Amino acid sequence: MTSPVFPDTARAVIIGGGVIGCSVAYHLAKLGWRDVVLLEQGRLTCGTTWHAAGLVGQLRAHQNMTRLVQYSAQLYQNLETETGQATGWKQCGSILVARTPERVTLFKRIASAARAQGVACEIIPLAEAARRYPVMRTDDLLGALWLPDDAKVNPADVTQALAKGARMNGVRIFEQTRVTAIHQKAGAATGVTSTRGDIKAEVVINCAGQWAKQVGRLAGVTVPLHSAEHMYIVTGRIEGVHPDLPVLRDPDGYIYVKEEVGGLLMGGFEPVAKPWAMDGIPENFEFGMLPDDWDQFQILMENALVRLPCLEKAEIKTFMNGPESFTPDNNFIMGEAPELKNFYVAAGFNSIGIASGGGAGRALAEWIVNGEPTLDLWPVDIRRFARFYDNNAFLKERVSEVLGLHYMMPWPNRELQSARPLRRSPLYDRLAAQHSLFGSKMGWERPNFFAPGKEEARLDYAWGRQNWFPHAAAEHKATREAVTVADLTSFAKFLVQGRDAEVALQRFCANDVAVPVGQTVYTGLLNARGTYESDLTVARLAADRFLLVTGTAQATRDADWIRRHLGEFSATLTDVTSSYAVIAVMGPRARDLLSHLTKAPLDNAAFAFGAIREIGIGYATVLASRRTYVGELGWELYVPSEYAGGVYDALMQAGEEFGVRNAGYYAIESLRLEKGYRAWGRELTPDYNPYEAGLTFAVKLDKGDFIGRDALIAANEKPSARRLLSFVAASLDTPIAHGGELILRNGEPAGEVTSAAYGHSVGGIVALGYVATNGARMDDAWLSARFEIDIAGERVPVRASLKPPYDPAGAKMKA
Numbered sequence: 001m002t003s004p005v006f007p008d009t010a011r012a013v014i015i016g017g018g019v020i021g022c023s024v025a026y027h028l029a030k031l032g033w034r035d036v037v038l039l040e041q042g043r044l045t046c047g048t049t050w051h052a053a054g055l056v057g058q059l060r061a062h063q064n065m066t067r068l069v070q071y072s073a074q075l076y077q078n079l080e081t082e083t084g085q086a087t088g089w090k091q092c093g094s095i096l097v098a099r100t101p102e103r104v105t106l107f108k109r110i111a112s113a114a115r116a117q118g119v120a121c122e123i124i125p126l127a128e129a130a131r132r133y134p135v136m137r138t139d140d141l142l143g144a145l146w147l148p149d150d151a152k153v154n155p156a157d158v159t160q161a162l163a164k165g166a167r168m169n170g171v172r173i174f175e176q177t178r179v180t181a182i183h184q185k186a187g188a189a190t191g192v193t194s195t196r197g198d199i200k201a202e203v204v205i206n207c208a209g210q211w212a213k214q215v216g217r218l219a220g221v222t223v224p225l226h227s228a229e230h231m232y233i234v235t236g237r238i239e240g241v242h243p244d245l246p247v248l249r250d251p252d253g254y255i256y257v258k259e260e261v262g263g264l265l266m267g268g269f270e271p272v273a274k275p276w277a278m279d280g281i282p283e284n285f286e287f288g289m290l291p292d293d294w295d296q297f298q299i300l301m302e303n304a305l306v307r308l309p310c311l312e313k314a315e316i317k318t319f320m321n322g323p324e325s326f327t328p329d330n331n332f333i334m335g336e337a338p339e340l341k342n343f344y345v346a347a348g349f350n351s352i353g354i355a356s357g358g359g360a361g362r363a364l365a366e367w368i369v370n371g372e373p374t375l376d377l378w379p380v381d382i383r384r385f386a387r388f389y390d391n392n393a394f395l396k397e398r399v400s401e402v403l404g405l406h407y408m409m410p411w412p413n414r415e416l417q418s419a420r421p422l423r424r425s426p427l428y429d430r431l432a433a434q435h436s437l438f439g440s441k442m443g444w445e446r447p448n449f450f451a452p453g454k455e456e457a458r459l460d461y462a463w464g465r466q467n468w469f470p471h472a473a474a475e476h477k478a479t480r481e482a483v484t485v486a487d488l489t490s491f492a493k494f495l496v497q498g499r500d501a502e503v504a505l506q507r508f509c510a511n512d513v514a515v516p517v518g519q520t521v522y523t524g525l526l527n528a529r530g531t532y533e534s535d536l537t538v539a540r541l542a543a544d545r546f547l548l549v550t551g552t553a554q555a556t557r558d559a560d561w562i563r564r565h566l567g568e569f570s571a572t573l574t575d576v577t578s579s580y581a582v583i584a585v586m587g588p589r590a591r592d593l594l595s596h597l598t599k600a601p602l603d604n605a606a607f608a609f610g611a612i613r614e615i616g617i618g619y620a621t622v623l624a625s626r627r628t629y630v631g632e633l634g635w636e637l638y639v640p641s642e643y644a645g646g647v648y649d650a651l652m653q654a655g656e657e658f659g660v661r662n663a664g665y666y667a668i669e670s671l672r673l674e675k676g677y678r679a680w681g682r683e684l685t686p687d688y689n690p691y692e693a694g695l696t697f698a699v700k701l702d703k704g705d706f707i708g709r710d711a712l713i714a715a716n717e718k719p720s721a722r723r724l725l726s727f728v729a730a731s732l733d734t735p736i737a738h739g740g741e742l743i744l745r746n747g748e749p750a751g752e753v754t755s756a757a758y759g760h761s762v763g764g765i766v767a768l769g770y771v772a773t774n775g776a777r778m779d780d781a782w783l784s785a786r787f788e789i790d791i792a793g794e795r796v797p798v799r800a801s802l803k804p805p806y807d808p809a810g811a812k813m814k815a
């Protein structure tokens, strides 16, 4: 084959010829992009892809991540027919085994989640597991799970097949060509410099695997990943091992096993990983391998010998130690960089790049072609990170923990421990001294609950009621019956100001934000499909100045989205998150408490629900906003950071007579679910519109044009296919739901729980979840059908409702 002429322009330049780069190239070409060029510094697959084990496990924690792998599976099966290049696809199924009762409970939960996600999965008796995997020891096991659609492939062959398919559709691939610079103009990527020459391009795509952080830095883009060593061994032939053997995973022993040429390939995810390349990846690391490290591998080998006694005498033919890149939260990184327009990233695949490669390549190609993702990709969206994540010391420590997460128990409320504390609110030390147990979100340390008296703040993981249950219950009740103070400093806060601020916000927001100064408005930011990009509160501080308050996790995403759309307007966005602490004072005694510290009138006439005013609290002047996320009378105080300690002290002191106490995020979660308040990333995502989410009140179609309006008008013309409902368990004594559980209606799968908690005021599980309606009217007859939530195999009867179970009329917060 003659090699193509090296171009000086292209529509898209893809950097990296691993499975991901080739998949993006293949899918861009399939979507009709003709002028696509892929540059690989070595040869195709020479980075991490060539030495992957090739497991394709389909079920993921998030439905859309499962869909990506399901699509990969479909694609890999058919690529040979399309391209003539085999992929080694073999649908062998996989078996997971449990050594502990907790893992058995997890399997039951997985089986329920799999039904909700449409993945074939069943608990099987150990005898059947032994029959399917005869060389496995089972007498010490407690349970097994069977996923018949899981498969294995040859990663290098899959990649070559994708590359061939891409070439067949016009993609030009150049090996031995390294990208050394990214060109940019006016905040957008415009091309690359490579060792063969410059290429001008409309779009540059960073698929450089573990090198993606360096390539990102060439462009000033944060790609937070770090390499870690990942190892497996391959044995010679073993009797009883044959190509149809399923993939075996023994997560309590940290190992996975796959048949390979009549022998076994055994690798795993040890609890403490070994970061690699702290000073950067060596030059020319092409088809590179790292030295054998039997000390690091020992924990996997010991566990494998327990599960597979046949390994004792097996010949070890290969010790494979290759680096792979891991990210701060064990999810990969996709999307257009918030720092640089037209510069896209797909990297950091945390050891699931082969399984996810087909789907991720298609999803990114669609994102590029459409200018936005076509489905909710928030778990892997590059905008879940921020600039501060590009810190090697942080990343190195974090990846030591992250690799092991694959097989660690995914406990409800599991928190990462490494590289903490990172971001601390001005109240951190005060709250720590009162035994706050902190969780971490977007780097912020946030109080989850407070251990009373001298009790140590500790989180004991369990599927049932965890140790903090009574403490969060007390905080919940105090919020409903007296008053609590909560540190919500991690909220992201933006000032949008300028001559066009109102016009611009009217264009972005589905609600009407052209309100008088001193008013706040809850609104969605929608995309052209009419589905959620975000939800936030807009507070008008002046004719040309608005304060936007949004969720902790959305800081980068929302700032990026708003800035992109501000282009044509005379208005700017400034991130003021670090300038203000936020202290929520919530509960029926909130007015009494605040009245002790301010002369400002707080009655309904002077300070109605939804208003925002500057008031004095002790010596400090703060912005008080009368809104609530817990459904009670209360104010959120926006306090310039340096005053926060003083304001908090004054509140706690004056609050003594009203029974004030601290409240943490676990209490806030149960409080908000009793009120049916939706959360971004759970109930509100780019997969749902406001009608499906039951937030019609926050849409004003008649205010004039706004992004998503046309789509909403069209959606209004036909009945919704699904609807978010509130659920309450009919009985007090049920297992605990945590989200992800299957919802059944009249015994048939109907949806998935998005959020759940124990509602201490309603006395039972409270949950939200989307349910397929098939266009039915949501009347009492439909809602009074038999609803159940499958919690680890137990079907818990629940009542469904369009209204929240607690204070449905909203009288309390307007008291």
Ligand SMILES: Cc1cc2nc3c(=O)[nH]c(=O)nc-3n(C[C@H](O)[C@H](O)[C@H](O)COP(=O)(O)OP(=O)(O)OC[C@H]3O[C@@H](n4cnc5c(N)ncnc54)[C@H](O)[C@@H]3O)c2cc1C
Pocket: 015, 016, 017, 018, 019, 020, 021, 039, 040, 041, 042, 043, 044, 045, 046, 047, 048, 049, 050, 051, 052, 053, 054, 055, 056, 177, 178, 179, 180, 207, 208, 209, 210, 211, 212, 215, 230, 231, 232, 267, 320, 321, 322, 323, 324, 346, 347, 348, 349, 350, 351, 352, 353, 354, 355, 356
């Ligand atoms: C031991 C091991 C076992 C694994 N097993 C599995 C498994 O069973 N299932 C699974 O799904 N995943 C598995 N993985 C993970 C999987 O291999 C990776 O997630 C996947 O290969 C990542 O693909 P990629 O294209 O992002 O990266 P890579 O394959 O590393 O491709 C990136 C490419 O970019 C090139 N590049 C970098 N910088 C430049 C530049 N400046 N200019 C031009 N080119 C550049 C590199 O040379 C490289 O070829 C495993 C990984 C390891 C290490």
